[in-house]
Amino acid sequence: xxxxxxxxxxxxxxxxxxxxxxxxxxxxxxxxxxxxxxxxxxxxxxxxxxxxxxxxxxxxxxxxxxxxxxxxxxxxxxxxxxxxxxxxxxxxxxxxxxxxxxxxxxxxxxxxxxxxxxxxxxxxxxxxxxx
Amino acid sequence: xxxxxxxxxxxxxxxxxxxxxxxxxxxxxxxxxxxxxxxxxxxxxxxxxxxxxxxxxxxxxxxxxxxxxxxxxxxx
Numbered sequence: 393x394x395x396x397x398x399x400x401x402x403x404x405x406x407x408x409x410x411x412x413x414x415x416x417x418x419x420x421x422x423x424x425x426x427x428x429x430x431x432x433x434x435x436x437x438x439x440x441x442x443x444x445x446x447x448x449x450x451x452x453x454x455x456x457x458x459x460x461x462x463x464x465x466x467x468x469x470x471x472x473x474x475x476x477x478x479x480x481x482x483x484x485x486x487x488x489x490x491x492x493x494x495x496x497x498x499x500x501x502x503x504x505x506x507x508x509x510x511x512x513x514x515x516x517x518x519x520x521x522x523x
Numbered sequence: 524x525x526x527x528x529x530x531x532x533x534x535x536x537x538x539x540x541x542x543x544x545x546x547x548x549x550x551x552x553x554x555x556x557x558x559x560x561x562x563x564x565x566x567x568x569x570x571x572x573x574x575x576x577x578x579x580x581x582x583x584x585x586x587x588x589x590x591x592x593x594x595x596x597x598x599x
Contacts, residue, residue: 420577423577424577424578427578428580431580431581476577476578480570480573480574480577483573484569484570486567486569486570490567490570491573491574494567494570494571494574497566497571498571498574498575498578498587499581501586501588502581502582502586502587
């Protein structure tokens with residue numbers, strides 16, 4: 393009788409852990425798919441000079457006069473990035489700020505010369521002018 | 524005694540005329556070789572791999588880092 397209870401408890405704990413892992417994977421896939429779908433529009437907005445990469449690993453509007461569509465893209469992208477940073481921070485046991493910093497390095501390096509990036513003083517500069 | 528003293532004085536006077544002053548100038552300029560400036564950035568490979576795993580549609584690690592950088596990071 394006691395053995396059955398222990399077995400049932402083990403099964404229950406395993407089920408909870410597997411459900412949690414599945415939920416985390418789904419969250420990750422949801423976020424990544426959302427970013428993947430947005431990516432062409434994000435690249436276009438960057439090429440048009442509406443959106444740039446910020447110093448904290450997110451994106452933002454470069455010019456306040458940018459169209460509303462560009463602002464929606466920037467907001468959606470930053471929101472997804474924040475969620476992804478949390479997931480990766482948990483997976484790698486790294487502070488979220490460090491994940492964001494690593495993403496900044498990644499995105500600055502992947503940026504085209506005509507894309508806007510924030511310098512250390514949080515001023516917008518084209519990548520080709522970034523010292 | 525007087526002869527000896529006179530000889531010593533004469534030698535001393537001659538020896539003083541023989542002395543010359545030498546100015547030795549030491550070159551204190553250090554030649555410093557200016558090496559190319561390497562900007563050191565703290566790369567967390569574990570996090571970069573996790574980001575690459577999730578966001579490889581943006582570009583792979585080989586597009587983010589040079590071949591030399593990747594070799595260096597993988598050695599760590």
